[in-house]
Amino acid sequence: MHLPILSILIFLPLLGVGLLLLLDRKNHQVLKGATLGISLLELVFSLPLWFRFDNGTAAMQFVERHNWIPSYGVSYYLGVDGFSLLLILLTTFLTPLCVLATWTDIQTHVKEFMICLLALISGMIGVFASLDLFLFYVFWEVMLIPMYLLIGVWGNPARRVYAAIKFFLFTMFGSVLMLVAILVLYFHCGKTTGVYTFDLLKMYGLAIPFHLQYWMFLAFGLAFAIKVPMFPFHTWLPDAHTEAPTVGSVILAAVLLKMGTYGFLRFNMPLFPQAAHYFVPLFSILALIGIVYGALVSMMQKDLKRLIAFSSVSHLGFVMLGLFTFTVSGLQGGIIQMINHGISTGALFLIVGMIYERRHTRMIAEFGGLATPMPIFATIFMIVTLSSIAVPGTNGFVGEFLILLGAFRSNILYGTIAATGVIFSACYMLWMFQRVVWGEVTNVKNRELADLSWREIAIFLPLLLFIVWIGVYPNTFLNKTKATTNNFVAMMEKAQAVQVTQSQLCKGEAL
Amino acid sequence: MTITIPGFHLYSIGPELILTLTAIVILLLDALSPRGRKAHFPQLSLLGLAAAAVMTVLMWGIRGTDFARMIYVDNFTFFFYLIFILGTALTVMISRQYLEDYGKNLGEYYALLLFATVGMMLMAASAHLIMLFLGLEVMSIAVYVLAGLFREDPRSNEASLKYLILGSFSSAFLLFGMAFLYGAAGGTLYLDQLPKALMGHTFMRPLTLLAMALLLVGFGFKVASVPFHMWIPDVYEGAPTSVTAFMAVGVKAATFAAFARVFFLAFLAMKLDWTMLLWVLAVATMTVGNVTAIVQTNIKRMLAYSSIAHAGYLLVALVAANQLGAVSLLYYLLAYTLMNLGAFGVVILVGRKKDSYLNIYDYSGLGFQHPALAASMALFMFALAGIPPTAGFVGKFYIFSAAVQAGYIWLAIIGVMNSLVSVYYYLRITVLMYMKPAEADLGPVTFSPGPTAVLAATAGAVLLIGIFPGSLYNLAVNAVKIFPGL
Numbered sequence: 001m002h003l004p005i006l007s008i009l010i011f012l013p014l015l016g017v018g019l020l021l022l023l024d025r026k027n028h029q030v031l032k033g034a035t036l037g038i039s040l041l042e043l044v045f046s047l048p049l050w051f052r053f054d055n056g057t058a059a060m061q062f063v064e065r066h067n068w069i070p071s072y073g074v075s076y077y078l079g080v081d082g083f084s085l086l087l088i089l090l091t092t093f094l095t096p097l098c099v100l101a102t103w104t105d106i107q108t109h110v111k112e113f114m115i116c117l118l119a120l121i122s123g124m125i126g127v128f129a130s131l132d133l134f135l136f137y138v139f140w141e142v143m144l145i146p147m148y149l150l151i152g153v154w155g156n157p158a159r160r161v162y163a164a165i166k167f168f169l170f171t172m173f174g175s176v177l178m179l180v181a182i183l184v185l186y187f188h189c190g191k192t193t194g195v196y197t198f199d200l201l202k203m204y205g206l207a208i209p210f211h212l213q214y215w216m217f218l219a220f221g222l223a224f225a226i227k228v229p230m231f232p233f234h235t236w237l238p239d240a241h242t243e244a245p246t247v248g249s250v251i252l253a254a255v256l257l258k259m260g261t262y263g264f265l266r267f268n269m270p271l272f273p274q275a276a277h278y279f280v281p282l283f284s285i286l287a288l289i290g291i292v293y294g295a296l297v298s299m300m301q302k303d304l305k306r307l308i309a310f311s312s313v314s315h316l317g318f319v320m321l322g323l324f325t326f327t328v329s330g331l332q333g334g335i336i337q338m339i340n341h342g343i344s345t346g347a348l349f350l351i352v353g354m355i356y357e358r359r360h361t362r363m364i365a366e367f368g369g370l371a372t373p374m375p376i377f378a379t380i381f382m383i384v385t386l387s388s389i390a391v392p393g394t395n396g397f398v399g400e401f402l403i404l405l406g407a408f409r410s411n412i413l414y415g416t417i418a419a420t421g422v423i424f425s426a427c428y429m430l431w432m433f434q435r436v437v438w439g440e441v442t443n444v445k446n447r448e449l450a451d452l453s454w455r456e457i458a459i460f461l462p463l464l465l466f467i468v469w470i471g472v473y474p475n476t477f478l479n480k481t482k483a484t485t486n487n488f489v490a491m492m493e494k495a496q497a498v499q500v501t502q503s504q505l506c507k508g509e510a511l
Numbered sequence: 512m513t514i515t516i517p518g519f520h521l522y523s524i525g526p527e528l529i530l531t532l533t534a535i536v537i538l539l540l541d542a543l544s545p546r547g548r549k550a551h552f553p554q555l556s557l558l559g560l561a562a563a564a565v566m567t568v569l570m571w572g573i574r575g576t577d578f579a580r581m582i583y584v585d586n587f588t589f590f591f592y593l594i595f596i597l598g599t600a601l602t603v604m605i606s607r608q609y610l611e612d613y614g615k616n617l618g619e620y621y622a623l624l625l626f627a628t629v630g631m632m633l634m635a636a637s638a639h640l641i642m643l644f645l646g647l648e649v650m651s652i653a654v655y656v657l658a659g660l661f662r663e664d665p666r667s668n669e670a671s672l673k674y675l676i677l678g679s680f681s682s683a684f685l686l687f688g689m690a691f692l693y694g695a696a697g698g699t700l701y702l703d704q705l706p707k708a709l710m711g712h713t714f715m716r717p718l719t720l721l722a723m724a725l726l727l728v729g730f731g732f733k734v735a736s737v738p739f740h741m742w743i744p745d746v747y748e749g750a751p752t753s754v755t756a757f758m759a760v761g762v763k764a765a766t767f768a769a770f771a772r773v774f775f776l777a778f779l780a781m782k783l784d785w786t787m788l789l790w791v792l793a794v795a796t797m798t799v800g801n802v803t804a805i806v807q808t809n810i811k812r813m814l815a816y817s818s819i820a821h822a823g824y825l826l827v828a829l830v831a832a833n834q835l836g837a838v839s840l841l842y843y844l845l846a847y848t849l850m851n852l853g854a855f856g857v858v859i860l861v862g863r864k865k866d867s868y869l870n871i872y873d874y875s876g877l878g879f880q881h882p883a884l885a886a887s888m889a890l891f892m893f894a895l896a897g898i899p900p901t902a903g904f905v906g907k908f909y910i911f912s913a914a915v916q917a918g919y920i921w922l923a924i925i926g927v928m929n930s931l932v933s934v935y936y937y938l939r940i941t942v943l944m945y946m947k948p949a950e951a952d953l954g955p956v957t958f959s960p961g962p963t964a965v966l967a968a969t970a971g972a973v974l975l976i977g978i979f980p981g982s983l984y985n986l987a988v989n990a991v992k993i994f995p996g997l
Contacts, residue, residue, distance in 0.1 A: 172934055179927055
């Protein structure tokens with residue numbers, strides 16, 4: 001029997017939205033319980049993806065295909081390969097934890113919050129699963145609305161509207177240009193092959209003249225680079241993260257940012273391989289700037305959430321650097337680092353959320369010596385911190401190590417600069433940790449803080465499990481991505497053989 | 512001397528006849544029924560509109576001309592008939608309670624709406640420029656009166672007067688252009704004869720170009736393209752809200768129908784000349800409309816500028832001048848009718864007694880006071896901004912596809928950048944509704960059945976044709992087959 005698993009994963013949350021609409025808005029526990037149930041069901045449904053996934057092939061699996069707008073070549077076309085598998089599972093894995101995390105955090109407009117959350121899940125899975133450019137674009141944009149509402153309605157009262165609009169406009173700016181590029185690609189594909197289609201796989205390997213690749217790579221790349229976010233398009237991120245409610249920050253960091261890096265893998269590089277090679281220096285350097293700059297700025301933050309937000313810029317810089325090495329280790333490291341970042345940064349935002357719930361402040365200076373009143377909290381916080389700074393034995397190490405390996409292979413200079421980022425990340429994270437957790441309790445308000453409740457511990461346990469699992473035995477996960485990565489690297493190498501001459505480039509400039 | 516009357520078939524103008532008869536019946540009933548007694552004018556109008564719609568659907572597929580080749584009977588016409596009928600029906604539905612608050616629920620209002628619709632239909636059907644002019648005047652005169660319906664209200668008077676003067680001005684341009692064209696073409700104004708006639712007289716080319724430019728000005732006034740848009744904000748603000756809604760969708764759709772018909776049939780050979788001009792107009796219209804809309808605080812003015820911007824997007828479809836462009840024009844006008852009338856329905860409901868709440872800040876806190884109302888407004892705003900999965904997105908997608916297909920990549924880029932700008936002011940409504948506390952207690956909103964039904968229907972339709980645009984697309988493709996050159 002073949003269940004359309006991907007469709008179930010996309011539409012189950014929407015069914016959940018329907019269910020929530022029928023429930024009484026005053027009964028918060030029921031609303032949260034229903035959402036938790038739906039998200040657990042979602043997790044259960046996503047497990048077959050993991051177990052029935054064939055590690056040996058780079059082809060798309062769990063494919064579903066239906067005509068949508070046949071006269072326009074648009075189809076409802078879903079599938080997963082090694083790249084998207086892990087990200088979809090990350091999404092379904094984090095959702096129940098996020099719902100649990102809202103239990104005491106969200107007290108106003110609970111019904112609407114849960115509806116937004118479920119709609120967001122549906123959109124995110126859609127983005128990772130779609131293999132049709134039109135479908136992808138629809139999910140990509142649809143997902144903006146619930147996220148915008150999460151930030152704008154339940155965010156920090158002072159600047160939430162500003163952050164929400166900034167988030168929306170930044171993302172939209174990139175995506176509308178991508179829309180034009182999609183259209184150009186569509187008509188180019190139609191003109192050269194005679195088949196007008198938005199089918200992504202048919203467009204792979206399409207011979208596109210370099211000057212077109214050049215511009216389309218930039219248009220797609222801008223959309224994704226804003227989402228990642230790469231320096232210098234990162235300015236929306238600290239605001240959005242800081243103002244969003246805890247769960248909003250978690251999802252934003254853990255999943256939404258991955259859409260940018262995933263977009264590069266799925267769309268930019270395979271569609272425009274020659275341009276991708278041409279732009280390696282530019283994107284690598286931007287990634288490096290991101291790594292170092294993100295780390296340095298993190299060091300100077302007074303607000304915990306802003307610190308973590310800037311650390312994301314740095315971590316995602318690593319991912320981008322890994323992807324742009326076009327080596328197996330760099331790419332695998334990049335992918336595993338996406339998951340790692342999702343887990344450890346997600347956990348960090350949850351941690352900040354929990355102490356914010358207790359103290360209603362996120363200023364580092366307000367804390368100090370939290371280990372005394374909250375020992376369990378301090379322990380978990382420490383493990384997560386170590387994972388974030390990539391200490392061997394934690395997941396972060398595997399990812400960054402593989403990325404650095406790839407980087408050194410392709411360009412020693414890039415590798416060297418990136419390696420400094422590892423040191424910087426130890427600086428800002430440990431320093432922050434020291435100021436918040438170690439030492440004497442400096443502020444009387446912190447003396448009586450309650451330690452984590454069972455619910456809160458339950459949220460962290462699965463996260464800790466994966467921090468250690470990926471750190472100790474990453475092959476479980478690397479095996480899933482291996483075939484896809486090998487295929488991808490071979491494809492990129494083949495494309496590199498095509499020489500780009502200066503005159504082609506000039507034609508591109510003159511377009 | 513014998514005068515032969517060419518043969519004609521009344522069914523060719525069946526929908527027009529039905530609506531005219533309904534309007535006359537309404538006028539008679541209004542005159543005969545005792546003063547103050549409530550007559551069922553809205554129901555009667557809806558009945559007439561439904562009959563016209565049925566008639567149109569039954570006629571679908573016929574192709575030809577009638578009345579001495581004065582009107583076309585084809586799918587393009589029928590598609591527009593359906594848009595007009597839909598727009599008018601929705602307008603009728605949102606009007607009743609609103610007009611009763613003003614004590615203006617009069618028979619002539621509905622009769623004028625129907626007459627204006629007949630004018631629009633004639634414009635869409637016209638096969639001869641004089642026919643087009645007649646249709647335009649039938650429509651315009653009715654709308655001039657409608658704009659001044661609230662004759663005690665100075666703003667309504669101002670709107671009506673402004674519209675009348677500028678409208679006549681634009682009609683004059685149109686007529687002037689037709690006159691030149693008549694000369695240039697050597698004495699014909701039949702649209703299907705014009706291309707050949709104009710080709711034959713190359714020395715008349717300057718005159719033809721002048722005529723074309725004048726026609727462009729005339730149409731530009733009616734569709735609210737920059738720089739002929741000055742009347743729009745004041746007229747839209749001053750006119751009764753239901754009439755504004757009607758103008759924003761009906762008049763625009765009708766003018767675009769005629770615009771497309773004339774330029775795609777008669778002037779297709781001179782595509783290079785007018786696309787260049789329209790390119791500039793489209794860019795200016797989109798940009799001015801969107802940028803000015805940002806600073807508006809009156810919801811009706813905001814929607815007025817937004818309607819200017821939408822005229823700009825529609826002009827992009829004309830610039831593309833290919834089959835996809837024509838298809839996108841039809842699709843977008845239908846989508847625009849739905850989302851804009853939905854938005855005006857919300858404006859009427861929130862505005863309440865005599866338009867007391869028209870400031871955008873009156874929408875503060877609406878999101879959690881009236882979730883359904885606010886959710887539908889948010890849907891219309893997102894649709895107008897062109898965000899999926901709404902009809903507005905698919906419409907823009909088609910329009911920019913057409914531009915890219917025709918090679919106007921820069922135009923597409925400017926277009927999408929404009930929709931980015933528009934996101935800002937559409938989002939602001941959602942910001943106010945969901946993210947700001949209510950500024951003052953607005954009191955209850957009475958959900959009268961008409962507007963509520965309109966909201967439900969338009970919201971549903973905006974989503975439905977946004978998610979499943981396929982069949983409508985095929986219908987539109989079918990409708991634009993009449994343009995052989997595209």
